[in-house]
Amino acid sequence: MSDAGPGSTDSRARRDRDASRSRTHTRGGRTQSRTGFDGGFATGTQGLTNARTRIVGDRSGPVADALVLAVRLLRSARAWLTRAFRAVSSVVTPVGWAVLVVVPVGFVVGYLLGWLELVVVAWAALVVLVVAGLSLIGRNAFRVALDIPHERVTVGEPAWGSVVVENPTRRRILGVSVEIPVGAGLAEISLPGLRGGDSVTETFSVPTQRRGVIRVGPVRTVRGDAVGLVRRELDWTGVTEMFVHPRTIGIPSTSTGLIRDLEGNPTRDLSPSDISFHALREYQPGDERRNIHWKSTAKTGTYMVRQFEESRRSHIVIALSLATADFASDDEFELAVSVAGSLGARAVRDAREVSVVVSERTPEFAKRKTLEIRSLSTLTRTRLLDDLAVVEHAESALGIVDVARVAGDRVAGVSVAFLVVGSTATLTQLRSAGLHFPVGVEAVAIVCDPEAVPGMTRISDLTVLTIGYLEDLQKSLARAAAT
Structure with a gap:
């Protein structure tokens, strides 16, 4: 009996140490997970849609990594071949490629079969190719200038540019073809012959039907042979960027009825x-x-x-979701961008402290979702609209719940938080997003749905405004402030 006691005590001590080690490991795992969550690092594949998840799902390991690496190498090789093909095809036209095929085929088949006519065709095609190559030698002495009167316009507004071509020499220059890349399109202008000292000005339109940044230029002249086998492009100007801003609307001051600060009413604290x-x-x-x-x-x-x-200095947060899953259509997303721009522009005009944040994308081949947001410039209204002109929705972008979670942790002193989403965001998601801001913050969710009737819903401390058109934003905000 005296020996059993110590043995039993050692067994109990060993079990206690094992249990303590197990609890410590569990707590460490939780701490590590919490650190990764709060710090904006990897948080798992739940809700993540990127290239890796489309290829291997949530699987990991050497086989999955090898498959992803093979796909990345294939993409790089395809991109390199595409660039090489574009470089060559910019000089040789489709007709030129056909003639290049005719020359070796004509020589081989003609000499093997003793077909004299085919040999003559091959020699004639070779001579035409040589003459076409010689026609590309040299450079015209042009002076070309590109002018874009307005580098910032609102979507839907008319915009144009002009190109001025001058002949500074004393000799006459024959007519030339001028090409001006305008976004994904191409403006082509055929200029007449210019005598020495003459100049000509031609205008072209710039499409502004969609928000974004349109790259205009470089202006290039195109020289080629008479048959059309080859062409030589010479760039004469640089590239000018035209910002097409989202449409915005004037709204009442965002501080009326929503913000309590030094310039308004005191808080209840x-x-x-x-x-x-x-x-x-x-x-x-x-x-x-x-x-x-x-x-x-x-x-x-x-x-x-x-x-x-207690008086509080107002700090407005405008959180715009860029997740494709939060919008049912592109029209909803464009309306959301206009709403964010209208709210931000008004806050900048009111000299409020404002932060406009959007979702950040998870890298295409990342193994886990990354909690990150991107802050847009709010120094001036123009800078804000410039940044909003280039935002696009993506499958791998964070949803509104994660955006609100990160914004609530990183942005201090928030008075009012506007959450701008589409119609697919549920009330449960919006309420969860609003709860991520500190107590006392006025959270307003703006649901953009062109198919819905404007309305307002109050869920706990969250106000949900539904708008169908941008003009509905004025009355909806006034109604929310009144209540």
């Missing part, structure tokens, strides 16, 4: 030191002596101190 007086109370240990109200103290015989209502 009490503070021992501020500018808005609230009431008097008895002195408590730790209160500052400078806040003692001596007249009231003399009347009551008890130390009385001033109590203030």
